[in-house]
Amino acid sequence: MIKVEGLTRAYGSFIAVDDISFECRPGTVTGFLGPNGAGKTTTMRVMVGLTPPTHGDVTIGGLHYKNIPNPGRHVGVLLDASAQHAGRTGREVLEIGAQTMGLPGQRVDEMLDLVSLDAREAKRRVRNYSLGMRQRLGIAHALLGDPSVLILDEPANGLDPAGIRWMRGLLKGYADQGGTVLLSSHLLHEVEQIADEMILIGNGLIVARGTREELLRDATGGVATTLVTALDNHQLTEALTEKGLPVHPAGAGLRVNAEPVDVGRVAAERQIVLTDLRAGNEGGLEDLFLELTADTQRDTLPDEATSEVPA
Structure with a gap:
């Protein structure tokens, strides 16, 4: 040790x-x-x-x-x-x-x-x-x-x-x-x-x-997010909304305020085919790192470099 x-x-x-x-x-x-x-x-x-x-x-x-x-x-x-x-x-x-x-x-x-x-x-x-x-x-x-x-x-x-x-x-x-x-x-x-x-x-x-x-968890304020894309995003949006899960458009897919397993379970129950399912906070750790060490970085990042990028 x-x-x-x-x-x-x-x-x-x-x-x-x-x-x-x-x-x-x-x-x-x-x-x-x-x-x-x-x-x-x-x-x-x-x-x-x-x-x-x-x-x-x-x-x-x-x-x-x-x-x-x-x-x-x-x-x-x-x-x-x-x-x-x-x-x-x-x-x-x-x-x-x-x-x-x-x-x-x-x-x-x-x-x-x-x-x-x-x-x-x-x-x-x-x-x-x-x-x-x-x-x-x-x-x-x-x-x-x-x-x-x-x-x-x-x-x-x-x-x-x-x-x-x-x-x-x-x-x-x-x-x-x-x-x-x-x-x-x-x-x-x-x-x-x-x-x-x-x-x-x-x-x-x-x-x-x-x-x-x-x-x-700290980087996202304790809120889990998931990026998901389905063959029918409209059908998936309706199914997730009925379960009380907030859904927002994100590029070609959706961003959901829930764990990936919960989103996948809803899709399975409705037999909705998914083409992509992953944690939506993948950039969160890098963003947290840059934020917490911002005063030691040699380079100033443009605003869009640390903004959320749609899937």
């Missing part, structure tokens, strides 16, 4: 992280989300002893990182994939890590295979790696000691779509086996697909936290 208590990190008069507290539990993936410069990396650097806190405390498994014996066997860390020694080969990077942790040499081959770096790529100098390859090598190094905790800062940077899907599966499987994962990113869509809980940070402050469903 990772436990952050009243953590503050100041640089002179600038407060990078401002009195934040949260926990990451075993068997879960926690998404740590915020714009660039929100305080995510600073928090992670404090976690692994690279930056001292100004106030507060961070423990991993009840210990400060510096007090964990052979920490690589307990905590896997990837903060900067480009920080690896450029003159070494990928295999050498992992071999040195294995020797430092007292691991058998075969563990290097297992990790290279896990992250899909083949024998030819493993012999190349890191300076000749693409960013995506460096990310894979960094993930391999983080997993080398078979740790119970993973702390990863922007691990999807540089990965292609197939690589991002691979990483999602890898981290979800790791958590399913009891591991604790803290995953930082500014890519909300990628993290929400695997995170059990999300923590939104802006200007060094936690501005929201919870599961995807809890955050969506």
